[in-house]
Amino acid sequence: MNDTSHAPEQPLPLQGYRVLDMATMVAAPYCASILGEFGAEVIKLEIPGIGDPWRRFGTMTATGSTLNWLNEARNKKSITLDLRKPEGNALVKRLIEKCDVVIENFRPGTFEKWGLGPAVLKKLKPDLIFVRVSAYGQDGPYRDRPGYARVAHGFGGLTYLAGEPGRPPVVPGSTSLADYITGTYAAIGALMALIARNRYGIGQAVDVGLYEGIFRMLDETASVYAKTGEVRERMGADTVNAVPHSHYETKDGRWVALACSSDKMFERLATVMGQPELVRADRFATVAQREAGRSEVNRIVADWMRTMTLDDLMARCIEGDVPIGPINSIADIFADEHIKARGNLVEMHDQREGKVVVPNVLPRLSETPGTIQSLGPDLGQHNDEIFGGLLELSADELRHLREQKII
DSSP: BOOOOOOOOOOOOTOEEEEEEEOOOOOHHHHHHHHHHHEEEEEEEOTTTTGGGGSSSSBHHHHHHHHHHHHHTTHHHHHHHHHHHHSHHHHHHHHHHTOOOEESOOTTHHOOOOTTHHHHHHOOTTOOOOEESSSSSSTTTTTTTOOHHHHHHHTTHHHHHOOOSSSSOOOOOTTTHHHHHHHHHHHHHHHHHHHHHHOOOOEEEEEEEHHHHHHHTTTTTHHHHHHHHOOOOOOOBBTTTTTSSEEOOOOOEEEEEEESSHHHHHHHHHHHOOOOGGGGGTTSSHHHHHHHTTTHHHHHHHHHHTOOOOOHHHHHHTTTTTEEEEOOOOHHHHHOOOHHHOOOOOOOEEEETEEEEEESSSSSSSOOOOOOOOOOOTTTTTTIIIIIIIIIOOOHHHHHHOOOOOO
């Protein structure tokens, strides 16, 4: 398990950029976290005395905030500011002028009501990158509706596909999947906009709806429906266009994921199984034949896999170059030698909480890798640094802002 809680030795690719994270849980703040991992200075703006709801969602720690917060607010500087008060609104405009990227995820129109819409921000800083994440995007008939990841999974079409045939749809893995996918797309958008700014000197807005990242990942579902009218239905662990391509139980009660997505892969599996007759021209040599005989193919494979323990099955399939892997619990992940070798888990040492293990930075860059410098900060921890240092407010001005509960 790696420990990266120290200053980076290499320069970071986003060093020198400043990001103002004005969002709340989860997608848009995750976008800011990605930028912060690669060197951007990320200032997290929160409501005085309350903070981001992410601080209270999940497993509480000695810091007064949850493990969710410590992990996802990594590398950020926390300031507090009440935008609804005139002095707070004026201050945030001064701060925006000193930033390269502003990120928000309120309902469309909220920033406009606060006098912080795109037209205003463009006057403040013409080359600003303004990242906007919302449930349904900034336009369209549903733009004003609230929404979270679970709703996005449903609206974007993923939940409809998750579950057993004829049974109710289920949660497709993590209930926050859409948040992380959308946050990643938002970060891509921010980076592309920064590249465009560097080339052409222009600022622009980045608009991402929470459901859109989910919909974009549904392979050929949309194209097939447009061409044939076919509506893909729930298939349990199976998938279209490939058989056997599912989950199977082992002799010792473990589960594996098998991916035979081509005729060549199935031929390898049949060889490992000691049943080469399965790939005869009159049996299951082609994808079309295996799809037609899906139930029988799955039964044959499942019966064979139940005769072996996970370790034995994995060893035989790997030797035969068959794509297979264990279905891991989080305990399995922590114990796995490959996870350890890749450094996918990082052990951080936080002065408040002690040891905290979090997922490592992605992607890995060979010359300018990202890093985790700190875990989620205390509420308003960096008020003096940002307001007193960056904005050059005096001690008396800071005292006044605190007395008026503006910061």
